[in-house]
Amino acid sequence: MADMIEKRELLNELFDLYGAMLTEKQKNYFILYYQEDFSLAEIAEEEDISRNAVYDNLKRTENILTSMEEKLGFLKRIEVTRADLYKIASVLQEIQETEDYDQLDTIKTYIEEIADNI
Numbered sequence: 001m002a003d004m005i006e007k008r009e010l011l012n013e014l015f016d017l018y019g020a021m022l023t024e025k026q027k028n029y030f031i032l033y034y035q036e037d038f039s040l041a042e043i044a045e046e047e048d049i050s051r052n053a054v055y056d057n058l059k060r061t062e063n064i065l066t067s068m069e070e071k072l073g074f075l076k077r078i079e080v081t082r083a084d085l086y087k088i089a090s091v092l093q094e095i096q097e098t099e100d101y102d103q104l105d106t107i108k109t110y111i112e113e114i115a116d117n118i
Contacts, residue, residue: 008034014065017074026061033058077117084114 011034019027032038032046033054040058044051069075088110095103 011062011065013075014069018065018068018072021068022061022064026057026064029054029057030061080117081114084110084117 011030015022015030015034019030022030029043029047032043033040038046040051040054043054047054088107091103091106091110095101095107
C-alpha cells in the first residue's frame with residue numbers, strides 16, 4: 001500500500017512539472033484518477049469509453065511523465081536543491097542557538113554549491 005501511495009505522490013509531482021506537455025485528454029484522465037480519486041469505471045462512464053481505454057491512456061501518460069523525468073531530470077534537481085536548503089536551515093538554526101558566527105562561511109559554501117548546480 002505504501003508503494004502505491006509513493007507512486008501516486010511521484011506521479012503527481014511529475015504531473016506538476018511536465019503536465020503542460022500532455023494532451024487535454026491525458027491531463028483530464030490523470031486528474032480524475034490520481035487527484036480526484038475516480039475509479040477507471042467512473043472515468044470510463046463519464047467519458048463514454050471503455051475502462052480498458054482509460055487504463056491504456058493512464059499507462060501511456062505515466063510512461064510519458066517518467067520518460068520526461070529520465071530525460072530532463074527536473075524532479076531530481078529539485079530534490080537535491082531541497083536537501084541542500086535543509087542543510088542550510090540546519091546550520092542557521094545551529095548558529096542561532098550557539099551564536100557561533102564562524103559557521104557563516106559554511107552557509108556561504110552551501111549557497112554557492114546550490115547556485116553552481118542550478
